Amino acid sequence: MTRTRLRPPTLAPLAPLALLAALLSALLPAAAPATPLAPPLTFVMQVFPPFNDVKDGQPVGVFPDILRAVCAAMQTECKLDVYPWRRAYALAQGGKVDGILLLLKTPEREEIFHLGSPVIQSAYVLYAQQHDPVRYTAPADLAGYTIGAYGPSGTSYAAGDLLRQAPGARLEVEMDNPTALRKLRLGRYGPKGAVFINQDLAQHLMKQEGDAGLKQVGEVQKVEYYIGLSRKKMPEQQADLFHATLRQLQRDGTVAAIAHRHGLKPAPPQ
Numbered sequence: 445m446t447r448t449r450l451r452p453p454t455l456a457p458l459a460p461l462a463l464l465a466a467l468l469s470a471l472l473p474a475a476a477p478a479t480p481l482a483p484p485l486t487f488v489m490q491v492f493p494p495f496n497d498v499k500d501g502q503p504v505g506v507f508p509d510i511l512r513a514v515c516a517a518m519q520t521e522c523k524l525d526v527y528p529w530r531r532a533y534a535l536a537q538g539g540k541v542d543g544i545l546l547l548l549k550t551p552e553r554e555e556i557f558h559l560g561s562p563v564i565q566s567a568y569v570l571y572a573q574q575h576d577p578v579r580y581t582a583p584a585d586l587a588g589y590t591i592g593a594y595g596p597s598g599t600s601y602a603a604g605d606l607l608r609q610a611p612g613a614r615l616e617v618e619m620d621n622p623t624a625l626r627k628l629r630l631g632r633y634g635p636k637g638a639v640f641i642n643q644d645l646a647q648h649l650m651k652q653e654g655d656a657g658l659k660q661v662g663e664v665q666k667v668e669y670y671i672g673l674s675r676k677k678m679p680e681q682q683a684d685l686f687h688a689t690l691r692q693l694q695r696d697g698t699v700a701a702i703a704h705r706h707g708l709k710p711a712p713p714q
Contacts (some may be wrong), residue, residue: 484521485678485686487511488532490544493670494648494706495564496545498526506564506706507545510690511671513698515648517689529597539676543686546669548598556675560687561694562668562711564703568602571628571646572638572661580662583609590623590633593640596666603640606664621645622653622708629656640664668711 445712462609489496489503497505500714503524524545527535537556549559570580570591580584587610593603595617607613616633624639625646631637646660656699671690673683693699694713702708 467709482520484523485515485543486541487524487543487545488527488535488541489524490529490532491526492645492707494644496526506703506708507671507704509706510563510693510699511545513693513702514686517693518685529594533618535671536674537676539575539674541674542678543673544673545671547672548602548667549670550598550601553672556677557670557672558675558683558687559670559672560683561691561714562670563690563694564669565666565709565711566669567643567666568599568640568664569643569646570638570640570661570664571625571658573628574629574657574659576636576638576661578636578638578661580664583607584611585662586610586638587612588612589636590614590616590636591640592618592627592633594618594621594624599640599642602665602667603672606640606702618669624647625649625653625658629658642667661696 489507491498493505495505496503496507496584502528508524511522525541526532532544535541544557547553547557547559547569549562553559572578572584578589580586582612583606588608589610591603591607591613593600593615594603594605599621600615600617607615614663616624618627621639621641624641627633628637643660643663650658673686675683678686689701692713694710700710
């Protein structure tokens with residue numbers, strides 16, 4: 445093997461002025477280092493299929509895919525971690541992370557998060573047992589019912605608002621949505637029982653477990669989901685840039701294409 449040694453070139457003697465310049469240069473402080481790269485934006489999410497899920501240890505679903513598209517368009521590195529809902533919300537609320545996927549808009553949350561434009565549309569629906577004759581058209585149809593809902597969450601808060609208009613109705617808050625549906629199948633809510641649940645999530649769970657004697661008995665309300673950016677962590681100017689980038693991806697059809705790939709409905713561009 446032939447090795448080649450590199451030698452510094454032989455320099456000609458310096459002229460007096462050049463020599464002085466060289467000496468002064470040596471005495472001056474070194475140039476400031478290049479500006480360090482901005483730290484990555486940090487996001488959290490819960491498992492909430494088909495919106496957020498985990499596959500092979502990686503976050504998947506419509507909201508993780510939309511987040512990746514926004515961060516790529518901003519040329520910004522983003523990190524996304526998965527936690528149980530209460531932990532994820534506490535981290536975002538406390539400013540420990542930059543943002544959270546996903547949120548319903550409420551007055552309280554608008555004080556905590558930069559919410560921007562809605563991203564995905566869905567709906568809350570009611571499920572009951574197959575033999576139950578109930579058809580939901582108004583809150584009064586649920587008089588005397590026991591309603592299961594996952595919470596504490598936006599779902600359970602919306603269910604509580606509904607049941608305040610239903611005489612004698614009672615809310616049971618469950619640790620997760622599959623538990624609520626399982627208890628409904630087993631008749632644990634009594635002869636007048638139902639579950640208040642996101643429509644797309646319910647359909648996802650039904651594909652996994654089968655309807656097993658349950659049916660959808662009515663749509664309660666339309667809902668829209670947002671990406672929340674922590675006001676404690678993210679400066680307003682940076683949040684504005686994030687949401688402006690998201691709106692541009694909505695207008696050019698990128699978000700719609702991602703939503704349709706997941707079988708979900710995008711919110712109209714604003």
